[in-house]
Amino acid sequence: MALWTQRDAEQATGGTATAPFEVTGLSIDTRTIRPGEMFIALSAARDGHDFVAQAFEKGAAAALVSCVPKGVTGPCLVVPDVLDALVALAKAARARTQARVIAVTGSVGKTSTKEMLRHVLSRQGATHAAEASYNNHWGVPLTLARMPADTRYAVIEIGMNHPGEIAPLARLARPHVALVTIVASAHLEAFGSLDGIAHEKAAIFDGLEPDGTALYNADLPTTPILARAAAKAGQALGFGEAEDAAYHVTEISISADSSAVRGEIALQPGHPARKFLFKTGAPGRHLAMNAVAALAAAEAAGAEWDIAALDIADWRPPAGRGQQEVIRLDSEIDASITLIDDAFNANPASMEAAFEVLAATPTGPGGRRVAILGEMLELGPDESAMHAGLARHPALDRMDVIHTVGPRMQALAEALPERLRGLHVAQADDLGEQAHNLVQPGDVVLVKGSKGSYVSRVVDVLRNLDHPLPDEQTGK
Missing domain, CATH: 3.40.1390.10 (MurE/MurF, N-terminal domain)
Structure with missing residues (x-):
């Protein structure tokens, strides 16, 4: 067609x-x-x-x-003009569909939440969603222009690097549901403060259709900014552990390969709250909260909560965003490591969330918890303090060694207790050359950093250490 x-x-x-x-x-x-x-x-x-x-x-x-x-x-x-024409195609595609449109933004978790929505909504109707991280001035119109007319649900990811980028893209998407996952220290160089980032993220609500639903994280220092902006929507709903959150999370239990989330939903004051309990298909407090946001957005778009809550149990993170895999180090025996590939992006909030996942992931016999950390970029003048501040996270008590990459990570390397200090190198390739010496059977290895730190190259080296077991080689 x-x-x-x-x-x-x-x-x-x-x-x-x-x-x-x-x-x-x-x-x-x-x-x-x-x-x-x-x-x-x-x-x-x-x-x-x-x-x-x-x-x-x-x-x-x-x-x-x-x-x-x-x-x-x-x-x-x-x-x-080609870009103007692409935008025109996007407007026409949006106008000809009856799809319920969800727009997602946030400093952390945009793509994971978008993929969660794609996963659960596709089980309930024809779903169209942005590919990869197509969330900028050409990515959003391209996603909309690619949308088939018979789409039932559409999920549009909207990002930003500088002030004034989100509102026009939100108005182009005209969402029925707009969601802010979190406001954190990303792109501080361009905004100067968390409040500035929050105002820009909240601009996604400017594009809402009449009587649309604004969803926002209720657990942040900048929540009042988000809540005031959301109040202009037909319905404004918070999610999180805050007592007044409409989607109120009361408990998150993290295991090796999943997280269980318990809470209650109170959409209207004075009405009985609905209890909920579901399991995500990946570990991590941050992914669990993203799952709550995704299910709330799906429900606001008209999907069935109970079906979506069941389906999210078999969602898995995309590559580079917390995906876990087993790397076999020996072709004769089952000597392996667990690799946590979270090398696509990083800021203090996502680093701390990744630390919690590493701390909760069990090691094999004789194994260690190893972190290989690249720089966090675009944090502004306080970047050194933010890197060093990671050393205070309580999850470090359960780690065994931390290797660091890049000049900015020198601040963390110096702040770490002596027992945790591993190698510090200037470039990811320097660590990649030594990666085979940095891991041993039973280890759980987290690789995390901003995309521009190129720490993903260490992931590639570790993957290349993989050896299939003999029965896989012979097919017997």
């Missing part, structure tokens, strides 16, 4: 097609484009027009361009 016909795309964008076309999807990357899709020739580090011919060679059915590149004969939709 066509996602966009030539006629619909021309009407949406005001562009002119060089030939008739129908496309089944949209792509901005010739490396991953699939036959039948339209190539969007955005200009960023490279001009997308340089890749239009390659897109057609790989089976593109059309291209969205501001000019037809020399030698290209495939159908092109010519517009004055």
Whole structure:
């Protein structure tokens, strides 16, 4: 079934097609484009027009361009500005669907919460959600423009790096439900304070449809800012451990591979509260709270809470966001480590949450709890104190050694008690070269850091240590 016909795309964008076309999807990357899709020739580090011919060679059915590149004969939709045209497609896609739209933002947990929503909502109806972390000025319109007309639920992730980014994207998405997962010390360089970040995150509520639902974390120092902004919505609901939270969490129990969450729901004052108990498919207090937020958003969008609460038990984190896996170190015996891959992003709040998961994960015989930590970026002038402050977290009492990467992590390395100090290196590759010497059978190894610290390269090295067991090699 066509996602966009030539006629619909021309009407949406005001562009002119060089030939008739129908496309089944949209792509901005010739490396991953699939036959039948339209190539969007955005200009960023490279001009997308340089890749239009390659897109057609790989089976593109059309291209969205501001000019037809020399030698290209495939159908092109010519517009004055490609990004503006993509936004126009997004508006048209949003207007033609009856989907219930959920928008998600937060300093931590946006993508995990979005993936939880994708998981539980897809069991209850046709669900469309952002790929990867497509949450910026081109990612949000691309996600919306890719939305099929018959979508029942849509989940849109909205991020920011600078003031003023969230509100226009929220207005483009026009969500029925808008959710702020948490406000934490991320992008402080651009905002100067947590209050500044909270005001920007709360701008997601500006895009709500009339009578929409605003969901916010009720456990934060900046909760009053979120609550005041949410009050403009048709319904404003908090979630968390705060007594006045509509989705009130009373207990979180963390085990090796899951978390149990207990609480009660009181959506209207004076009405009896509903009790709830569910299990997540991954350990961690932060993931448990994200799960509460996801279930609340799903319910506000019209999904069945009880079904979603059952389905979230088999959700697993995406790679780089707390995913756990077993790495076998020997091909003859079952000598292994447990790797916790949380190397996609980091700030103080997510670091502390990862520490709790590491502390709660059992080791094998003779094993240790090992942390390999990359820098936390974009924290502003107090970054050294924030790195050093991690040394005070009580979960460190259950750790055995901490290796650190990057100049900013020097502050933590110096603040650690002597028993925990491992290697400190300038770059992730320096640690990767020694990774095979840093682990032993039975270890649980957490790798965590901002994407720009490149600590994910250590994850890659550790994965390469894996050896299949003999029966897997022979198939016997």
